[in-house]
Amino acid sequence: MLFMFPVAARSQDILKGSEIHGNFQADASYYLTDPKTGINDSTLAGKLIRMNGFTEVGYTLGNFTAGLRFEAYLPPLVGYDEKYNGVGAPYWYVNYKNDFIDITAGNFYEQFGYGMMFRTYQEWTLGFDNSLRGLRIKVMPYKGITLKGVYGVQRYYWEPYKDYNRGIVKGFDADFYLNDMFNALNDGKVKLTLGGTFVSDYQEGETKDIPSGGKILELTMPQNVANYGGRFNLNIGDFNWFSEYAHKINDPSALNNYIYKEGDGLFTNFSYSRTGLGFSLMSKWIDNMSYKSDRSVTNNMLSINYLPAITKEHSYALASMYPYSTQPNGEVGISGTVTLHFKKNSPLGGKTGLSIAWNFSQVNSIKRTPLNDTTYIGQTGTDGYASTFYGVGDEVYYQDANIEVSKKFGKKWKGIFTYLYQTYNKDVIESHAPGEYGTIYSQIGIADITWNITKKHSLRWEVQGLWTKQDKGNWVAGLVEFTISPAWFFSVMDQYNYGNDIASQRLNYYLVSAGYTNHATRIALSYGRQREGIICVGGVCRYVPATNGMTLTVTTSF
Amino acid sequence: MKIFQILILSFFITSFTFAQENVFTFNKLPSVKMKTMKGLPFSSDSIVNNGKPIIISFWATWCKPCIRELTAISDVYDEWVEDTGVKLYAVAVDDSRSMTLVAPLVNGKGWEYTVLLDPNSDFKRAMKVGPIPHTFLLDGKGKVVYQHTSFAEGDELSLIDMVRRLNRGEEIK
Numbered sequence: 097m098l099f100m101f102p103v104a105a106r107s108q109d110i111l112k113g114s115e116i117h118g119n120f121q122a123d124a125s126y127y128l129t130d131p132k133t134g135i136n137d138s139t140l141a142g143k144l145i146r147m148n149g150f151t152e153v154g155y156t157l158g159n160f161t162a163g164l165r166f167e168a169y170l171p172p173l174v175g176y177d178e179k180y181n182g183v184g185a186p187y188w189y190v191n192y193k194n195d196f197i198d199i200t201a202g203n204f205y206e207q208f209g210y211g212m213m214f215r216t217y218q219e220w221t222l223g224f225d226n227s228l229r230g231l232r233i234k235v236m237p238y239k240g241i242t243l244k245g246v247y248g249v250q251r252y253y254w255e256p257y258k259d260y261n262r263g264i265v266k267g268f269d270a271d272f273y274l275n276d277m278f279n280a281l282n283d284g285k286v287k288l289t290l291g292g293t294f295v296s297d298y299q300e301g302e303t304k305d306i307p308s309g310g311k312i313l314e315l316t317m318p319q320n321v322a323n324y325g326g327r328f329n330l331n332i333g334d335f336n337w338f339s340e341y342a343h344k345i346n347d348p349s350a351l352n353n354y355i356y357k358e359g360d361g362l363f364t365n366f367s368y369s370r371t372g373l374g375f376s377l378m379s380k381w382i383d384n385m386s387y388k389s390d391r392s393v394t395n396n397m398l399s400i401n402y403l404p405a406i407t408k409e410h411s412y413a414l415a416s417m418y419p420y421s422t423q424p425n426g427e428v429g430i431s432g433t434v435t436l437h438f439k440k441n442s443p444l445g446g447k448t449g450l451s452i453a454w455n456f457s458q459v460n461s462i463k464r465t466p467l468n469d470t471t472y473i474g475q476t477g478t479d480g481y482a483s484t485f486y487g488v489g490d491e492v493y494y495q496d497a498n499i500e501v502s503k504k505f506g507k508k509w510k511g512i513f514t515y516l517y518q519t520y521n522k523d524v525i526e527s528h529a530p531g532e533y534g535t536i537y538s539q540i541g542i543a544d545i546t547w548n549i550t551k552k553h554s555l556r557w558e559v560q561g562l563w564t565k566q567d568k569g570n571w572v573a574g575l576v577e578f579t580i581s582p583a584w585f586f587s588v589m590d591q592y593n594y595g596n597d598i599a600s601q602r603l604n605y606y607l608v609s610a611g612y613t614n615h616a617t618r619i620a621l622s623y624g625r626q627r628e629g630i631i632c633v634g635g636v637c638r639y640v641p642a643t644n645g646m647t648l649t650v651t652t653s654f
Numbered sequence: 655m656k657i658f659q660i661l662i663l664s665f666f667i668t669s670f671t672f673a674q675e676n677v678f679t680f681n682k683l684p685s686v687k688m689k690t691m692k693g694l695p696f697s698s699d700s701i702v703n704n705g706k707p708i709i710i711s712f713w714a715t716w717c718k719p720c721i722r723e724l725t726a727i728s729d730v731y732d733e734w735v736e737d738t739g740v741k742l743y744a745v746a747v748d749d750s751r752s753m754t755l756v757a758p759l760v761n762g763k764g765w766e767y768t769v770l771l772d773p774n775s776d777f778k779r780a781m782k783v784g785p786i787p788h789t790f791l792l793d794g795k796g797k798v799v800y801q802h803t804s805f806a807e808g809d810e811l812s813l814i815d816m817v818r819r820l821n822r823g824e825e826i827k
Contacts, residue, residue, distance in 0.1 A: 113681075114677060115677055115678070115679070115680065115681065116677050116678055117678065117680070117781075117782045118782055119782040119783070119784050121784055152782065154780075154782070156684065161684075193685070205774060205775070205776070205779070206774070207750075207773065207774040210750045211749070211750045211774075215750075215774065217749070217774055217775065242687075273694070273695055275694075276695075287692060287693070287694055289693060289694075329693040331692045331693055331694070336692060336693060336757070338693065338754065363750075365754040367754060367757055367758060369757045369758050369760075369761035369762070370761060371761055371764060371766075372761065372762075372764055373761060373762065374757060374758025374759060374760070374761040374762040375758060376754055376755055376757075376758045378754060402749070402750060404749065404750050404751030405751060406751070408752075408755075409715075409716040409751065409752060410716075411716055411717070411718050412718075433755055433758050434758075434762075435758045435759055435761065435762020435763070436762060437761075437762050437763055437764040439764065449764070451762060451763055451764075452762075453759070453762060502725070504729075544718075546722070546807060548807050548808070550808075551808050551811055552808045552811075553808070554806065554807035554808065556807075579806035579807060579808075580806065581806040581807060581808030581809045581811070581812065582802065582806060582808070582809050582812055583806075584806075585804075585806060611804075613802070613803060613804045613806075615800070615801055615802055615803075616788070616801045616802065616803050617803075618785070618803050618804055651784045651785055651803065652784075653782040653783060653784055653788075653801070653803070654678050654782070
């Protein structure tokens with residue numbers, strides 16, 4: 097370390113332009129036993145106090161940046177994988193960039209196109225991190241052209257990479273923005289971007305003994321698995337059309353039951369929008385597209401590609417009780433959204449304006465047929481099944497029809513009113529045996545009202561109801577939140593499962609919280625019960641068991 | 655690996671040794687590539703406003719408080735622009751899942767901001783933003799003079815108040 101000082105001393109003037117920035121978050125919980133939700137001393141295993149925390153600091157000097165993130169899970173909060181237990185710096189990098197080149201050594205997050213072939217990212221609230229550690233080079237050789245190359249190994253909790261204990265990921269991506277490349281197109285109304293990706297994962301070849309149909313099959317695993325494809329974005333005035341196609345070669349894995357079928361994926365989005373009106377229609381087809389740098393891993397970790405759900409992500413408590421998560425082995429879906437805004441002082445907008453958002457999505461199985469009379473669909477060690485491109489299967493995985501109306505009432509009151517009808521195939525989405533839970537049909541209504549009492553004080557209420565004949569039956573939820581700008585918030589929330597068939601399970605999940613914000617620092621304390629459920633951010637979901645206790649969250653950035 | 659960590663650490667120590675007052679201030683925005691709602695490339699270097707203050711708001715289509723904040727500002731944005739010349743850049747951190755819903759939502763709400771897409775959170779990471787909403791205020795020279803996380807009704811009033819103070823040449827602390 098000492099050898100840096102003389103260099104630094106000589107370059108004191110250069111260092112004048114340097115900056116240090118970072119952020120910090122700690123979530124600490126004190127857990128209580130709660131016989132009603134089944135939390136007893138043995139489930140807590142004596143670890144009543146738990147904490148997840150991180151600090152990330154970056155140093156910038158001109159074109160040069162270096163940074164690292166320190167993480168501590170002592171032990172991890174309930175619901176996070178115990179493999180996180182520990183402290184360390186799993187993320188660090190040095191980067192140099194100018195107008196022509198951008199080089200990173202260390203860990204990095206990168207996405208090629210839509211992400212169907214390659215995406216590394218981090219989602220702290222989910223305990224998800226698949227950063228690549230290695231090298232990344234981006235080159236901008238000519239205006240409108242970006243070339244990217246990545247080479248490295250992915251993060252897997254705290255486990256260091258050695259002796260090919262997981263795959264080595266290599267990827268190349270090219271992006272061509274035609275309007276910048278050709279002067280003649282510069283001011284054209286038609287804007288076109290083309291892109292292409294090639295990704296390869298090398299995992300040491302092996303023969304695996306996989307039990308199947310009462311026998312042990314000796315299967316030879318492919319060493320290199322390639323995933324490649326292309327994309328375009330066409331923009332004409334208010335119209336936009338984006339599409340990405342990916343093809344993956346044979347990749348037997350624990351997730352696809354070790355079949356040798358090749359994979360395909362196609363995502364398309366068509367949208368039209370201008371002031372006051374928005375329209376979007378997307379469709380997605382994926383067939384055997386899970387892609388991991390370790391074929392035996394079945395949880396969220398070590399994903400190389402990103403296969404987000406195309407269903408709308410809801411944030412109200414009861415609307416997100418039954419969230420959809422992508423079925424990487426195969427699904428076909430559509431999602432349509434229309435948003436309208438009626439300006440203030442228009443016939444429909446009234447004095448204050450009116451916004452309406454309508455959304456519909458449905459996801460089905462893909463159509464699969466057996467390869468021959470002696471092979472069943474998905475049989476280990478075979479090509480699995482036959483499928484036709486965009487062949488829609490009969491089984492409905494998920495459906496969501498919802499409408500949201502936002503309206504101001506005078507200067508001090510405003511409301512958001514939402515109605516949803518959801519169909520949730522619990523067996524498929526939560527990987528249960530067929531017929532174990534069946535499909536849940538629910539209707540949800542939500543009113544969210546804000547009253548600006550003064551310029552600094554406001555009260556907000558949420559009243560929510562969920563009605564279903566299946567699963568745990570009906571729920572109601574209420575929330576009252578009081579805020580004092582810019583610093584304070586206080587809230588009380590309760591979710592009550594009044595319609596549960598089992599009388600002893602008609603529980604109240606109450607949560608009391610308060611928080612203080614000062615600039616970029618926020619401290620929040622909450623106490624209460626958390627219901628068992630699935631929380632999703634983007635394309636990744638995580639199961640959270642029921643808990644009861646006190647949680648302190650501190651976040652800051654500088 | 656250890657050598658890298660030591661190297662990075664020593665950079666921090668040397669820079670702290672010569673730390674000036676504004677070492678923790680974004681004197682200039684980090685240069686990061688994003689996209690416009692039309693899918694066209696956009697660099698954070700192009701976040702400019704002819705020497706007038708700039709607001710950068712990190713948000714997402716699934717973030718209710720973010721939408722409350724941007725809706726509250728939208729109601730008075732015309733007057734803000736006319737009064738102060740301020741410009742708001744709304745950076746959507748929606749990933750591939752909801753990125754394509756940004757333009758319909760923005761138009762459907764009638765927002766008149768410059769909206770940018772940051773689908774893999776590159777700009778969010780460079781600005782060290784944690785939970786959203788997170789808002790930055792930049793002075794006419796492009797220096798970050800204030801940042802705030804979360805939203806409470808009324809926060810928009812203190813924001814425009816600070817913009818006015820900047821225009822009067824006052825310092826924000």
